[in-house]
Amino acid sequence: MNRLLNLKVKDEVFDILNNCKRITMPEKRFDFVDLSLGGKDNMTFEVKYEVEGKGEVVEAVVTRCKNGIVVNYPDVYMRRRDPDSLIIGDEGETDKPRYKDIYGDNFEELRKETFEWLKKQELIVYGFYAGGKEHGYPAIVIAPVNAAFFGFALADIQGFIPRSEFEKIEVFEPKAVIYVAPPFRHTHFNGKQVVVHNRVNGVHEIFSYNLYPGPSAKKGVYGVLLNIGEMEGWVAAHASTVRIVTPYDNVITIMHEGASGGGKSEMCQQMHREKDNRVLLGENIITKERIYLEIKESCEIHPVTDDIALVHPSLQKGSKMVVKDAEQGWFVRLDNIPHYGTDPQLERLCIHPPEPLIFLNLEGVPGSTCLIWEHTMDEPGKPCPNPRVILPRRFIPNIVDEPVEVDIRSFGIRTPPCTKSKPTYGIVGIFHLLPPALAWLWRLVSPRGHANPSITQAEALSSEGVGSYWPFATGLMVKQANLLLEQILQFTRTQYILIPNQYIGAYKVGFMPQWITREYLAKRGNVRLRPDQLKPAKLPILGYALEYMKVEGTYIPKFLLQVDLQPEVGEEGYMEGAKILTDFFKKEIVKFKTLDLHPLGRQIIECCLDDGSLEDYVSLIK
Numbered sequence: 039m040n041r042l043l044n045l046k047v048k049d050e051v052f053d054i055l056n057n058c059k060r061i062t063m064p065e066k067r068f069d070f071v072d073l074s075l076g077g078k079d080n081m082t083f084e085v086k087y088e089v090e091g092k093g094e095v096v097e098a099v100v101t102r103c104k105n106g107i108v109v110n111y112p113d114v115y116m117r118r119r120d121p122d123s124l125i126i127g128d129e130g131e132t133d134k135p136r137y138k139d140i141y142g143d144n145f146e147e148l149r150k151e152t153f154e155w156l157k158k159q160e161l162i163v164y165g166f167y168a169g170g171k172e173h174g175y176p177a178i179v180i181a182p183v184n185a186a187f188f189g190f191a192l193a194d195i196q197g198f199i200p201r202s203e204f205e206k207i208e209v210f211e212p213k214a215v216i217y218v219a220p221p222f223r224h225t226h227f228n229g230k231q232v233v234v235h236n237r238v239n240g241v242h243e244i245f246s247y248n249l250y251p252g253p254s255a256k257k258g259v260y261g262v263l264l265n266i267g268e269m270e271g272w273v274a275a276h277a278s279t280v281r282i283v284t285p286y287d288n289v290i291t292i293m294h295e296g297a298s299g300g301g302k303s304e305m306c307q308q309m310h311r312e313k314d315n316r317v318l319l320g321e322n323i324i325t326k327e328r329i330y331l332e333i334k335e336s337c338e339i340h341p342v343t344d345d346i347a348l349v350h351p352s353l354q355k356g357s358k359m360v361v362k363d364a365e366q367g368w369f370v371r372l373d374n375i376p377h378y379g380t381d382p383q384l385e386r387l388c389i390h391p392p393e394p395l396i397f398l399n400l401e402g403v404p405g406s407t408c409l410i411w412e413h414t415m416d417e418p419g420k421p422c423p424n425p426r427v428i429l430p431r432r433f434i435p436n437i438v439d440e441p442v443e444v445d446i447r448s449f450g451i452r453t454p455p456c457t458k459s460k461p462t463y464g465i466v467g468i469f470h471l472l473p474p475a476l477a478w479l480w481r482l483v484s485p486r487g488h489a490n491p492s493i494t495q496a497e498a499l500s501s502e503g504v505g506s507y508w509p510f511a512t513g514l515m516v517k518q519a520n521l522l523l524e525q526i527l528q529f530t531r532t533q534y535i536l537i538p539n540q541y542i543g544a545y546k547v548g549f550m551p552q553w554i555t556r557e558y559l560a561k562r563g564n565v566r567l568r569p570d571q572l573k574p575a576k577l578p579i580l581g582y583a584l585e586y587m588k589v590e591g592t593y594i595p596k597f598l599l600q601v602d603l604q605p606e607v608g609e610e611g612y613m614e615g616a617k618i619l620t621d622f623f624k625k626e627i628v629k630f631k632t633l634d635l636h637p638l639g640r641q642i643i644e645c646c647l648d649d650g651s652l653e654d655y656v657s658l659i660k
């Protein structure tokens with residue numbers, strides 16, 4: 039029987055669809071809920087497969103709760119994204135590892151095996167637009183129907199075309215196809231999360247050999263957009279974007295970039311407050327001294343993007359960057375919600391959503407309400423650091439759907455505690471102003487930073503690479519570096535700042551620096567910082583530190599602006615941390631010094647390698 043005849047795809051795709059046991063194409067979002075549980079009457083459902091040599095393997099357990107479905111993975115390793123999961127199956131240009139170099143044979147054989155396995159399954163199939171219908175690209179997903187929760191997650195993040203609408207499309211020619219085949223994780227990849235990208239004849243194939251949505255349903259589709267952008271000359275930024283409206287109706291838009299755990303989702307969240315409504319700015323890890331602020335009226339938060347911002351050429355109209363959300367739903371991490379009352383707006387939305395949500399790595403009791411502060415335990419006393427909820431954009435209050443101009447591009451870094459006795463790179467003040475040349479360098483290096491909750495990671499300080507999206511890209515590092523530099527040169531009226539999270543020296547601060555900075559910059563309006571407010575940081579790659587910062591009539595302690603002033607750190611501890619950060623930058627940027635690098639990019643990198651001054655960086659891009 040011929041199926042989905044309006045699809046314009048390769049014969050091998052039709053071969054799968056025409057020979058599989060059954061095709062289910064959802065019409066409504068609610069259809070995914072019952073499919074995820076294996077039936078409308080089921081309260082729990084095990085997603086399991088027969089694996090040669092291992093027998094029956096349970097990949098995930100899905101639980102029906104009042105407010106949605108809860109997905110938990112028995113394998114603790116599957117609860118976070120493996121940053122090394124992406125492998126290239128084709129012969130195209132890439133700086134990423136190739137399947138044939140790792141496994142010694144051509145990917146085509148495994149590709150055919152995957153197709154044969156899919157032909158033996160009942161499948162869930164649907165179309166979507168990667169990057170959104172207006173500026174995006176047609177794509178389809180083909181997955182086993184018993185893994186419908188994965189299809190549900192992908193549909194909420196990327197959107198989906200209902201069956202009735204799909205049938206009305208005259209010709210649907212996918213630029214990307216996602217194939218999901220979980221058992222191959224065990225038979226071919228020793229249990230690892232592997233996602234093979236195969237770019238052939240104008241179609242970007244993604245073979246997802248695991249059921250954690252991060253590497254494929256989310257970052258895999260991001261990889262498709264980056265590949266298209268690399269060919270067409272634009273970038274999909276790894277960034278959240280928020281429009282901030284002050285009580286006096288001043289409006290400012292901040293785009294916050296950074297590696298996983300760098301505070302992108304948190305930039306769109308409300309500021310966390312104590313029970314008495316005060317704001318805890320930080321707590322000294324040695325003396326236990328606490329610093330509080332009184333902020334009577336917070337700004338309104340109007341979220342624009344959470345993780346992927348399209349910087350598409352068709353959107354641009356001047357010297358400020360214009361962005362639009364590339365996603366239809368947000369994959370929000372909940373590790374910073376440890377108890378009730380931490381973020382009332384988010385808690386309310388998750389406990390009483392307009393429609394059922396998808397939760398991951400949270401405790402789910404059949405028929406109960408899933409509570410976002412009850413995180414699944416990786417082991418007794420150790421909660422999973424990566425609990426998640428997927429929030430469709432249309433559920434989020436004050437969401438901004440139209441393109442927005444970016445006033446400030448901030449960059450987030452997770453920093454560890456820094457003291458004299460244990461110096462680290464936790465020497466970044468509450469925020470620093472970066473000249474454009476340094477802003478580019480930070481995006482080249484994109485440190486993953488301290489205690490990253492989103493990914494499996496052994497090394498404390500490692501690099502996520504160009505634009506902080508390199509783990510998801512399939513092409514060439516230098517091409518992406520050039521695109522980022524050209525972008526910075528194009529948008530001359532956008533300012534750049536650097537914001538730490540977790541620690542400032544000896545002070546535990548969480549994500550408060552970016553919430554305070556967001557509040558401060560919005561209430562100042564689009565007024566640039568005064569020269570007397572800025573001081574060259576002792577470490578040039580940190581740009582300008584602040585001499586003072588006044589929030590709601592209260593001066594922020596200067597030792598939170600300039601970390602060397604903390605007695606627990608001192609100049610000695612600061613300079614040790616500066617050396618750690620400098621050595622790390624030099625190690626990471628030297629790989630970009632190739633003949634294909636933009637000449638100005640080469641100058642900026644050489645400036646860093648030669649220990650250039652802040653004035654040197656300023657002079658490179660005026």
